[in-house]
Amino acid sequence: MRPLLAASLVATSALLCLEGTASAQFSFGSYGRVNAASDLRGGSGRQANIIAYGSRLDLPSYAEIQLERRDSYGSTYGEGIRTNIVFTLGIAAPLFHETGKFEAQTAVRNLYADVTGIFHKSFTAWVGSRMYRGDDIYLLNWWPLDNLNMVGGGVKLALDTSAPDATTVAIAVGLGRSSDPFSYQVQPSLRPTGLGTADVIVLDRPRVVVSERLQHIQKLDGPAGVKVVLYAEQHAMSRGVRTNEAGLKEELPAENGSMIGAQIGFFTGKRDTFVNLFFRYATGIAAYGDKTLPSALSLDKNTNGAHEALAAISSNVEVGPLGVLVGAYVRGFRDASGNPNSRSTFNEGTFTIRPQLWIGEHVGISGEWSYQSYSTAGVNDAGQPDRAKVNRFAFIPFLTPSGRGSFARPQLSLVYVYTARDGGAKALYPSDDRFARRSGEHYLGLGAEWWFNSSYR
Amino acid sequence: MPALLNRLRLLLRPLALCLAVTPLAGTACVDTSPAPKYQPGNHVAEWKDEVIYQVLVDRFANGDRSNDFRVNPTAPARYHGGDWRGLADKLDYIQALGVTTLWISPIVRNVETDAGIDSYHGYWTQDPFLLNPHFGNLEDLRDLTRRAHERGMKVILDIVTNHMGQMFFYDINMNGRPDESVEGGIKTKGDKTVHLTEYDPDYETPFVQSFTSLGNAGPAPIIFFDSPTLNRMPPLSPEAAFLGTKEAYHRRGRVVNYDAPPDGDEQTMFGDFPGGLKDLATEHPEVRKVMHQAYARWIALADFDGFRIDTVKHVEHDFWREWGSNIRKSAKALGKDKFLLFGEAFDGRDKLVGSYTFNDELDGLFDFPQYFQVFRDVFIGGGATTKIEARWKERATNWSSTPPAGGVGVPPVDLHVNFLDNHDVGRFLWAADYYGKRKDGPQVLRNALTFLLMEDGIPCIYYGTEQEFAGGNDPANREDMWTAPKPYSTSGATFQHIARLTKIRRAIPAIRRGKLAFTWTTDHVADEEDAGIVAFERSSTEAGGLSYALVVVNTNAAHPSSTSSGTTNMKVSAPAGTDLVDVLAPTGGATVKVAGDGTVKVSVPPGGAVVLAPAGTKI
Structure with missing residues (x-):
């Protein structure tokens, strides 16, 4: 369930009347965060998580600009056939004011159109390139159940027409093709005529992903309700041939994978109070995520045998001037090597809690404790198990002009984080890395975060 | 009520473990529980009972693709992908041959590559306290020794104490960078022509000299490489830090003359091993300490039963006496009172080879004189068999008949390790063809194997012999087992012949x-x-x-x-x-x-x- 966010207000919109349409809206949205920090030792503040999805406090700066055009072909806006065209541009650090160079990284995060109401008033079809996500764990900046990045299309149907959001079924299919040599390779080849070479695509095997999502929201008394999601994915890649780093032709067998998952949540409908539980189990290529280059392949050079299991929780409770955010997960991943001692077979997890106290409507103080653990099936060269633990403690005074609320944005904050890492955590870093030598880490910084009309959350 | 609570606690325990990110159950979770406490111990009853099987790990079996870094199986001198897990998975095959002891190639972190040749063999140590990740991790290595021991097999580790890999260069012209050749690459020194490459210059005393256009300028500075991508750098382990200092090395350049007196023995002892392998100052107490700590540690960590020691004749006798004694004490402290130390002195001179068996130095050595005099000269060359008897008489004179103190309890003269070929010489079948012009290679091979397995001492069979591999000198003699016509087949005539011979050994x-x-x-x-x-x-x-x-x-x-x-x-x-x-x-x-x-x-x-x-x- 998406928390009800005050920040979902349309920031900029205009009602337009265009030829051939009954009415139209244009909206501008944005997500953004900017962090500037010191390690109090003369260096920059730097992310110190040891797991895949750790505390978001020290994430690098990032922003999205979302432009959206909404047209309605009925007599009244929102009735009849409706279309949305969405364009989201993501911009990642470095920032110009950090380096003085025009070198920000950009990516098109959304570029799609959808239409609702052609076959049925609750039937939506979309085509394009998009983030395809469910609910997140805000503290961990993570979408634990469904988080696809796909170029393709999909449909969604609300089964209960009297309550369009009560029960929905969604199916999507998309392609994704990384530019790594597991998926794609270009090589020079002799031209058919004359001299010289032309670049030839010798490996091109996009991953086809199909996802199915069934969601039901059962209203309880008042605004409260229960949300249940069943979710599945199927992944497939064709076989291919590539030239490996030794210059040898190498057969890559076809890849397959699947994932099943579920989510159950409860929400009060008041002040963004909710709890969500997530479960997910994935096999084969799906166990690596949709964009990760698979590693530790099997002796057959594929991902057969890899699997991942996870359970996660996300919640927010707000009562009076108090609020508590929680995010936690445990995740086990077994690589495809079949080696029970593999150091890329691991368990990881975290428990992160952020209590908050608002002093008045616009000022607050929060703290955060994050415990993180990472362990592999192997041992290091001294015979010690690969076991790493980190405790992170944060103190965060903040300003929220839009009022109280864990998700009230924009938010301006002062962030201090102390990270305590054990010997195992230090051993995760190369010996020349300062994190490999230091048990304690400071992070003192300023942060700003906002979102409105953005698909980011 | 307490019973009910207990039952509930048991039911909830797996979940609690999951939440604590400790072992997760079944397929949904991954078992990363701590390995059972490792307990090394003695696995040997009598070394004379053993039959050694020498394995070049990189070439035997690939059991885990996740460690296939920079693998190129088509180039004989590059990594091919074999690993400890692959070897452990083939123990059935090895045991079917009837051999009882594995000798595995070196395990420690190596300089990755040099001059287009990889360290797949393991003899280019960069850090003796770390493992070579091409072959797996420590738990994979332990699995290998554990699974071997469960079958009653022993595992011998190949080690090098004489030299390290190509870790530094001699800055002869003092320009701060390594030059393939200095001043045209040749210098006349007296009546000798000296090759001048800063990677591997010819031997000079007391040190390789630097020089400029104005003449000699004293000992050439040595500069350690700093190439993490090639693992070509000083050791990372704090315990091995001394091996990153100039004092740890003799710095005299490469051996060019192994045996011509008066300076031949000196070069053998103090010169770099050809290929730029830097000669350690093994007389230095710190070097001895590092070499003891490093290899005693591997005994404890991976439960080895003995060491095969490389390039023994390039290290002074006193090192073997002191280091050998210390290693035996460390092994004994782990309950290993039959820890075998045997060495390789690649030399046909029996007096030299036997000299390492006195004064409590080594338990045994490879019988290189036998290799030359018996297998090359008689079996391949068709020489008189009286040479064989002479070889035994010679050994009785030159090898100690007193068991080393703290050793395995067998006189070294009875603990000669016999072999037809190994990774440093062309395979027997190649030699039969090349030296003997024999057309009956496989039959000669099987006849030599009969002698090898029926004579006294410890027989040692080089992997692939049973598959009738016939590669010439290094690296052609380091074939991939999986490229045999019938990979890992146990039905071949030579395989069956060896299996019969080992069966006879066990029975009699x-x-x-x-x-x-x-x-x-x-x-x-x-x-x-x-x-x-x-x-x-x-x-x-x-x-x-x-x-x-x-x-x-x-x-x-x-x-x-x-x-x-x-x-x-x-x-x-x-x-x-x-x-x-x-x-x-x-x-x-x-x-x-x-x-x-x-x-x-x-x-x-x-x-x-x-x-x-x-x-x-x-x-």
Whole structure:
């Protein structure tokens, strides 16, 4: 369930009347965060998580600009056939004011159109390139159940027409093709005529992903309700041939994978109070995520045998001037090597809690404790198990002009984080890395975060 | 109520463990629980019982693709992907051969590559406290030794203390960078021409000299490489930090003259090993300390049963005495009171090889003199078999007959490690063709194997011999096992022959532990009646009761020969009237009877052999 966010207000919109349409809206949205920090030792503040999805406090700066055009072909806006065209541009650090160079990284995060109401008033079809996500764990900046990045299309149907959001079924299919040599390779080849070479695509095997999502929201008394999601994915890649780093032709067998998952949540409908539980189990290529280059392949050079299991929780409770955010997960991943001692077979997890106290409507103080653990099936060269633990403690005074609320944005904050890492955590870093030598880490910084009309959350 | 609570607690425990990110159950979770506490101990009863199988890990079996870094199986001198897990997965195959001890190639972190050649062999140490990730991780290595021990097999680790990999260069022209050649690459020094490459310059005393256009400028500074991508840098482990200092090295350049006095031995001792492998100052207490700590640690961490020690003749005797003693003490502290130290002195001079068996230095050495004098000269070259008997007499003179203090309890003269070939010489079949121009290679090989496995000492079989690999010198002799015509097949003639021989060894204690006495050798190599015959008895009372075998080998490929010359027949120690049956033949072996005068005449087909044991001996 998406928390009800005050920040979902349309920031900029205009009602337009265009030829051939009954009415139209244009909206501008944005997500953004900017962090500037010191390690109090003369260096920059730097992310110190040891797991895949750790505390978001020290994430690098990032922003999205979302432009959206909404047209309605009925007599009244929102009735009849409706279309949305969405364009989201993501911009990642470095920032110009950090380096003085025009070198920000950009990516098109959304570029799609959808239409609702052609076959049925609750039937939506979309085509394009998009983030395809469910609910997140805000503290961990993570979408634990469904988080696809796909170029393709999909449909969604609300089964209960009297309550369009009560029960929905969604199916999507998309392609994704990384530019790594597991998926794609270009090589020079002799031209058919004359001299010289032309670049030839010798490996091109996009991953086809199909996802199915069934969601039901059962209203309880008042605004409260229960949300249940069943979710599945199927992944497939064709076989291919590539030239490996030794210059040898190498057969890559076809890849397959699947994932099943579920989510159950409860929400009060008041002040963004909710709890969500997530479960997910994935096999084969799906166990690596949709964009990760698979590693530790099997002796057959594929991902057969890899699997991942996870359970996660996300919640927010707000009562009076108090609020508590929680995010936690445990995740086990077994690589495809079949080696029970593999150091890329691991368990990881975290428990992160952020209590908050608002002093008045616009000022607050929060703290955060994050415990993180990472362990592999192997041992290091001294015979010690690969076991790493980190405790992170944060103190965060903040300003929220839009009022109280864990998700009230924009938010301006002062962030201090102390990270305590054990010997195992230090051993995760190369010996020349300062994190490999230091048990304690400071992070003192300023942060700003906002979102409105953005698909980011 | 407490019972109910307990039941509930048990039910919830797996979930609690999951939440604590400790072992997760079943397929949904991953078991990363701590490995059971490792308990090294002694696994050896008697080293004379063992048959060693030498494995170049990179070339044996690939059991885990996740460690296939920079693998190129088409280039003989690059990494090919073999690993400890692959080897462990093939123990059935190895055990079917009847061998009892694995000798695995070095395990430690190496300089990755140099001059287009990789460190797949493991002899280019960069950090002796870290593992070479190409072969797996420590738990993979432990799995290998654990699974071998569970089968009653032992594991010997190959180690190098003489030198390190190409970790630094001599900055001869002091320009701060490594130059392939300095001043054109050649310098005349007296009547010698010296090659000047800053990677691997020729030997100079007291140090490789730097020079400029104005002349010599003193010892050339050495500069350690700093190439993490090639692992070409000083050791990372704090315990090995001294190996990142100039004091740890002799800094005299490469050996160019191994044996010409007066300075030949000095070069062998103090010069870099060819290929830019930097010679350690093994006389330095800190170097000795590092080498003791590093390798004692691997015994404890991975439960090895012995060390095969590389380049022994390039290190001073005192090192072996002190280091050997310290290693034995460390092993004994782990309960390993039969920890084997045997070395490689690649030299045909028996006096030199045997010299490392005195003063409590090593338990045994490879019998390189035998390799040259017996297998090369007689079996391949068709020389007189009296050379074989001479070899035994020579060894008895030059090798110690006193067990080293704290050693494995066997006199080194009885602990010669015998081999037909290894990773440093062309394979036997190649040598048979190249040196002997033999057209009957596989038969000669099997005949030599009969001698190898029936003689005294510890036989050592190089991997792939059983598959009749025939590669020439390094790296052609380091074939991938998986490229054999029938990979890992146990049905080949040579495989079956070795399996039969090891079975005979197991069945007849005299062949493992008994004394060897020659009963017939000859100078005849042509048409004579006994041309090419070598015969010896193995007898022992060690295992309770007399154990006896008579081995007769015909090294002559041209005609059948017998243990007789005119009216003289071979005299044996078996009692008159004893029926001796050929147990080498799997079924229906020929029988001969010891005559009343204690003689026996045994005829052997060309290039064949018989192993005669008293009738009724069960194989």
